Amino acid sequence: MTREETYRVLAALIGEEIGTGPVELAPETVLADLRGWDSVAIAGVLLAVESQFGIDVDRDRLENLVTAKDLADLAELGSRR
Amino acid sequence: MRLHDANCRLRLTVLRLEERLSIDFGLPGEDRRYLGDGWSLPEPCSRWSVGTRSKLVVPAPDVPGQYALLITAVPFLHPRGPWSQRLAVRVNGTPVREGRYNTLTVLAGRFAWDGAGDDKIEVTLEHADAARPSDCDASGDGRQLGFAISNVKLLGVIEAAPNELAEPSAATTRGRSLGSADCLPADRDLLLRFASLGDNCELGIVQRRLQAEALDLFRFAAIPLPKLMTGLHTGLAGIDAPELIEVQLRGEESAREFIFCHTGYQMESHTLVLEGQQPGHRVFLREQRRVGFLARMLLKDLRLGGRIMVIKRNDRLALSDVMPLFLRLREYGPNTLLWVEQAGDGKVPGTVEVLREGLMKGYVARFAPYDKADGAEAELWLPMCRQAYCAWADIDQPAAVAPDGVVAQ
Numbered sequence: 001m002t003r004e005e006t007y008r009v010l011a012a013l014i015g016e017e018i019g020t021g022p023v024e025l026a027p028e029t030v031l032a033d034l035r036g037w038d039s040v041a042i043a044g045v046l047l048a049v050e051s052q053f054g055i056d057v058d059r060d061r062l063e064n065l066v067t068a069k070d071l072a073d074l075a076e077l078g079s080r081r
Numbered sequence: 082m083r084l085h086d087a088n089c090r091l092r093l094t095v096l097r098l099e100e101r102l103s104i105d106f107g108l109p110g111e112d113r114r115y116l117g118d119g120w121s122l123p124e125p126c127s128r129w130s131v132g133t134r135s136k137l138v139v140p141a142p143d144v145p146g147q148y149a150l151l152i153t154a155v156p157f158l159h160p161r162g163p164w165s166q167r168l169a170v171r172v173n174g175t176p177v178r179e180g181r182y183n184t185l186t187v188l189a190g191r192f193a194w195d196g197a198g199d200d201k202i203e204v205t206l207e208h209a210d211a212a213r214p215s216d217c218d219a220s221g222d223g224r225q226l227g228f229a230i231s232n233v234k235l236l237g238v239i240e241a242a243p244n245e246l247a248e249p250s251a252a253t254t255r256g257r258s259l260g261s262a263d264c265l266p267a268d269r270d271l272l273l274r275f276a277s278l279g280d281n282c283e284l285g286i287v288q289r290r291l292q293a294e295a296l297d298l299f300r301f302a303a304i305p306l307p308k309l310m311t312g313l314h315t316g317l318a319g320i321d322a323p324e325l326i327e328v329q330l331r332g333e334e335s336a337r338e339f340i341f342c343h344t345g346y347q348m349e350s351h352t353l354v355l356e357g358q359q360p361g362h363r364v365f366l367r368e369q370r371r372v373g374f375l376a377r378m379l380l381k382d383l384r385l386g387g388r389i390m391v392i393k394r395n396d397r398l399a400l401s402d403v404m405p406l407f408l409r410l411r412e413y414g415p416n417t418l419l420w421v422e423q424a425g426d427g428k429v430p431g432t433v434e435v436l437r438e439g440l441m442k443g444y445v446a447r448f449a450p451y452d453k454a455d456g457a458e459a460e461l462w463l464p465m466c467r468q469a470y471c472a473w474a475d476i477d478q479p480a481a482v483a484p485d486g487v488v489a490q
Contacts, residue, residue, distance in 0.1 A: 017367075032292070032294075038294060038353060039285075039297075040371065043296050046374065050374075059296070060387075062296065
């Protein structure tokens with residue numbers, strides 16, 4: 001999966017979770033700025049990311065989850081396995 | 082979620098729900114071909130069950146296994162009472178769920194399908210308290226109304242592959258190694274170290290005020306202490322079992338919120354989803370997945386000991402309440418429990434006492450009332466959290482300053 005595809009998948013996952021449809025995601029997008037991005041949404045997105053990308057999310061990986069790039073990096077940990 | 086403890090390793094299984102059939106009721110739904118006896122004419126987006134029993138006939142699953150029926154139902158409440166209606170659900174005559182409901186509720190019944198016999202399954206809804214609107218008003222509506230059903234889903238219940246929890250490594254057997262430093266972190270990062278063990282959402286609100294969106298199972302939840310103990314004893318067994326979960330609309334008419342309810346643990350939690358934002362069945366499915374995920378996170382946290390677990394009750398706890406919880410947490414790993422009380426009896430708000438290694442007691446000036454937890458004040462919690470963090474991370478503690486300016490000794 002290319003980086004661009006990763007962003008597209010993540011945009012769809014986030015939109016599905018917060019109920020808005022696909023969101024606009026650029027690497028520098030601050031996740032907390034997305035409408036509806038709260039702990040409930042985060043849990044849902046991470047669960048979907050785990051399922052979609054085959055990763056196991058640990059809390060220490062969440063410490064620096066600030067931008068869409070951080071989320072894409074997290075997701076691609078699974079792709080590299 | 083189930084926990085196995087073979088060979089002293091924690092293994093979790095998570096239940097995944099897969100939709101096999103979804104029936105929208107009423108207009109413009111396609112429910113007609115599934116209806117048996119006991120239904121009224123369709124209304125927009127729902128159909129009333131009438132009489133004391135109504136039936137559905139749905140295609141049987143293709144393969145044997147575990148399944149759940151997910152039902153979105155609103156009871157008819159007679160203005161003269163009773164203020165709730167009983168609902169019992171049977172699948173091919175076998176009871177799969179029963180309860181008493183007074184608001185829109187999404188509920189599930191679970192059953193095993195062996196694949197033998199008929200290619201259809203019969204679902205019976207028993208609503209013994211069905212009532213007639215005409216008995217109390219001039220509408221002339223003489224139907225005996227049970228529940229307005231808006232959606233029924235047939236879900237496959239899949240036990241996902243075991244997910245083994247890591248053994249605590251040397252680097253993390255003391256939680257302070259997880260991102261701690263020799264000095265106090267920023268408030269947001271500091272608050273992320275704390276995890277509520279349920280009472281109300283006060284700590285969760287404080288965290289939110291400081292942009293600390295902690296992912297914690299009990300952050301916005303209430304759970305009785307004995308049930309919490311049971312959950313910790315069993316590794317939160319059944320936390321994501323659909324047949325133990327309900328989602329209900331609660332609150333004032335203008336801003337009703339879906340509330341997650343776990344009938345096994347008597348746990349209730351905010352979903353932060355208001356009426357009209359999402360269909361109830363979608364909220365149910367999301368919450369079922371979310372609690373499984375957060376339970377897994379909590380068990381990992383407890384295994385690693387990297388968080389400060391927080392227990393509070395507005396009505397005071399005794400040491401005899403707290404100590405069994407502390408000991409239970411220590412069975413998981415090198416955990417720290419912070420017991421928070423309202424200051425009084427000479428205790429200074431913002432201070433923390435270390436009762437023994439891993440057990441602290443902290444004081445805040447006051448708790449938010451249970452009916453106004455969203456008014457939680459971060460400035461009352463933050464000094465105490467700083468003190469607790471310092472004690473936990475074994476770094477020099479800043480002097481606690483009481484609201485009247487007195488420095489705690």
